[in-house]
Amino acid sequence: xxxxxxxxxxxxxxxxxxxxxxxxxxxxxxxxxxxxxxxxxxxxxxxxxxxxxxxxxxxxxxxxxxxxxxxxxxxxxxxxxxxxxxxxxxxxxxxxxxxxxxxxxxxxxxxxxxxxxxxxxxxxxxxxxxxxxxxxxxxxxxxxxxxxxxxxxxxxxxxxxxxxxxxxxxxxxxxxxxxxxxxxxxxxxxxxxxxxxxxxxxxxxxxxxx
Amino acid sequence: xxxxxxxxxxxxxxxxxxxxxxxxxxxxxxxxxxxxxxxxxxxxxxxxxxxxxxxxxxxxxxxxxxxxxxxxxxxxxxxxxxxxxxxxxxxxxxxxxxxxxxxxxxxxxxxxxxxxxxxxxxxxxxxxxxxxxxxxxxxxxxxxxxxxxxxxxxxxxxxxxxxxxxxxxxxxxxxxxxxxxxxxxxxxxxxxxxxxxxxxxxxxxxxxxx
DNA sequence: TAGATAGCTATTGTATGCAATACTGCGTCC
DNA sequence: GGACGCAGTATTGCATACAATAGCTATCTA
Numbered sequence: 001x002x003x004x005x006x007x008x009x010x011x012x013x014x015x016x017x018x019x020x021x022x023x024x025x026x027x028x029x030x031x032x033x034x035x036x037x038x039x040x041x042x043x044x045x046x047x048x049x050x051x052x053x054x055x056x057x058x059x060x061x062x063x064x065x066x067x068x069x070x071x072x073x074x075x076x077x078x079x080x081x082x083x084x085x086x087x088x089x090x091x092x093x094x095x096x097x098x099x100x101x102x103x104x105x106x107x108x109x110x111x112x113x114x115x116x117x118x119x120x121x122x123x124x125x126x127x128x129x130x131x132x133x134x135x136x137x138x139x140x141x142x143x144x145x146x147x148x149x150x151x152x153x154x155x156x157x158x159x160x161x162x163x164x165x166x167x168x169x170x171x172x173x174x175x176x177x178x179x180x181x182x183x184x185x186x187x188x189x190x191x192x193x194x195x196x197x198x199x200x201x202x203x204x205x206x207x208x209x210x
Numbered sequence: 211x212x213x214x215x216x217x218x219x220x221x222x223x224x225x226x227x228x229x230x231x232x233x234x235x236x237x238x239x240x241x242x243x244x245x246x247x248x249x250x251x252x253x254x255x256x257x258x259x260x261x262x263x264x265x266x267x268x269x270x271x272x273x274x275x276x277x278x279x280x281x282x283x284x285x286x287x288x289x290x291x292x293x294x295x296x297x298x299x300x301x302x303x304x305x306x307x308x309x310x311x312x313x314x315x316x317x318x319x320x321x322x323x324x325x326x327x328x329x330x331x332x333x334x335x336x337x338x339x340x341x342x343x344x345x346x347x348x349x350x351x352x353x354x355x356x357x358x359x360x361x362x363x364x365x366x367x368x369x370x371x372x373x374x375x376x377x378x379x380x381x382x383x384x385x386x387x388x389x390x391x392x393x394x395x396x397x398x399x400x401x402x403x404x405x406x407x408x409x410x411x412x413x414x415x416x417x418x419x420x
Numbered sequence: 421t422a423g424a425t426a427g428c429t430a431t432t433g434t435a436t437g438c439a440a441t442a443c444t445g446c447g448t449c450c
Numbered sequence: 451g452g453a454c455g456c457a458g459t460a461t462t463g464c465a466t467a468c469a470a471t472a473g474c475t476a477t478c479t480a
Contacts (some may be wrong), residue, residue, distance in 0.1 A: 003272055003273065004272060005270070005272055005433070005434095006433075006434075007260070007433095028461095030460095030461075031461075031462075032460090032461070032462095040434080040435090041434060041435045041436070042435085042436090042462095043253070043433080043434055043435065043436090044433075044434065044435095046257070046462095046463090047256065047257065047260050047433095050217070050257050050260055050261060051260060051261075051264055054261050054264040054265070055264070056352065056355065060215070062213055062214060062215055062462095062463095063213065063440095063441060063442065063461095063462070063463085064441095064442070064443095064461085064462075065461070065462060065463090075352075078349075078350045078351075078352060078353075079352060081303075082350060082352055082353055085299055089295055093291075139288075140288045140292060141288075142266065142285075142288060142289060142292055142360065142363070143288075143292055145266065146356050146359075146360070149356075150352065150356070153352070215463070215464095216463080216464070217463095238431095240430095240431075241431075241432075242430090242431070242432095250464080250465090251464060251465045251466070252432095252465085252466090253463080253464055253465065253466090254463075254464065254465095256432095256433090257463095272432095272433095273431095273432070273433085273470095273471065273472065274431085274432075274471095274472070274473095275431070275432055275433095
């Protein structure tokens with residue numbers, strides 16, 4: 001049998017389609033069509049859809065299947081602070097020992113972002129890497145699971161509305177301040193700048209609706 | 211068709227079986243047997259199992275199906291503070307307007323608990339009601355979803371190891387202090403007592419392993 | 421006797437089939 | 451002209467069927 005269940009691959013693929021709008025907000029998911037397009041049967045496809053509904057990336061309408069939830073600016077305003085607080089908590093729960101070497105690794109990514117900002121590289125991917133690295137030492141897998149489940153919801157708004165380079169420079173600066181605070185063991189400052197970083201990202205939402 | 215999908219009912223039923231130990235920790239779930247026992251086919255049953263795996267109440271072992279995760283005291287020590295912080299966050303995000311009337315309602319439940327403590331009533335259920343009421347005004351549905359997804363994991367430890375009445379009196383006192391702080395609009399005190407309440411519950415874990 | 425191995429069974433993962441509901445288009449009635 | 455209703459189709463939700471792997475037992479070998 002497949003060592004990796006089909007539903008896992010499908011879940012990723014469908015997540016991608018929701019995030020980039022190939023499955024547009026507000027539309028229903030047609031299981032037969034999608035299954036045919038993905039070359040699988042409806043069973044593992046439905047399993048993936050159920051997983052996505054559990055994460056909130058789809059909603060299940062009894063008798064009508066699954067649908068991509070419509071965009072709601074209010075929801076974005078609730079998601080950003082939530083992810084901010086969760087990441088800050090993960091940071092506060094990372095012990096000083098586990099933080100060893102992390103600031104340097106973070107700044108290395110920041111350097112890459114600075115270069116990408118000049119050459120027009122992939123800022124969004126690097127931003128993701130920076131945050132993933134920040135959380136990589138947190139010893140609470142359940143908290144990490146919640147963060148991983150919530151971020152895609154937020155990324156949907158990001159990719160739909162984000163003025164990509166709008167505040168990239170500012171954001172890199174905040175990232176460096178966080179790394180500096182961590183280097184001095186000042187978790188309180190690090191986590192409050194982190195929250196501010198997320199909240200500012202929210203403020204840029206919708207400023208340049210492409 | 212069913213207005214409520216079978217998988218939802220099944221999810222609840224199986225949650226109950228995991229929590230009360232009818233599906234013991236460390237064992238595999240046999241889909242055919244369980245489906246027969248519940249009088250349904252494997253399809254909606256698997257859908258429910260996948261939902262439970264997403265919440266962490268089961269784990270999926272590729273090729274070997276689903277299994278009930280073994281108990282791990284370390285996990286309990288990570289779950290209690292997590293739920294504590296999540297509830298405290300939900301409380302801080304509830305606006306003063308929305309809090310109107312809540313302290314009285316909370317104290318009414320505390321009164322019931324005081325009576326139940328004397329007569330040997332259902333303390334655990336009342337405690338759940340108190341916490342549910344506390345969160346009922348929080349305007350962030352995503353945060354509430356995370357809390358609802360995490361609590362069952364914790365309840366499994368509670369029902370397995372909790373010295374039920376061990377600290378009930380103390381806990382009721384904390385509940386009343388939280389309600390009092392809310393009445394005065396002192397969210398900071400309320401949320402810190404709330405965290406302490408959860409952390410104390412953790413401290414009682416394992417003191418009286420039945 | 422311990423370990424390996426081969427064959428068999430049990431169980432999962434995926435595909436397909438079936439029944440009931442939801443949607444669509446057209447006709448009819450007010 | 452618009453609302454209602456009805457028939458036909460599309461789609462979901464659940465059940466069953468099939469294929470491949472995992473696990474177990476018994477036998478064989480060193």
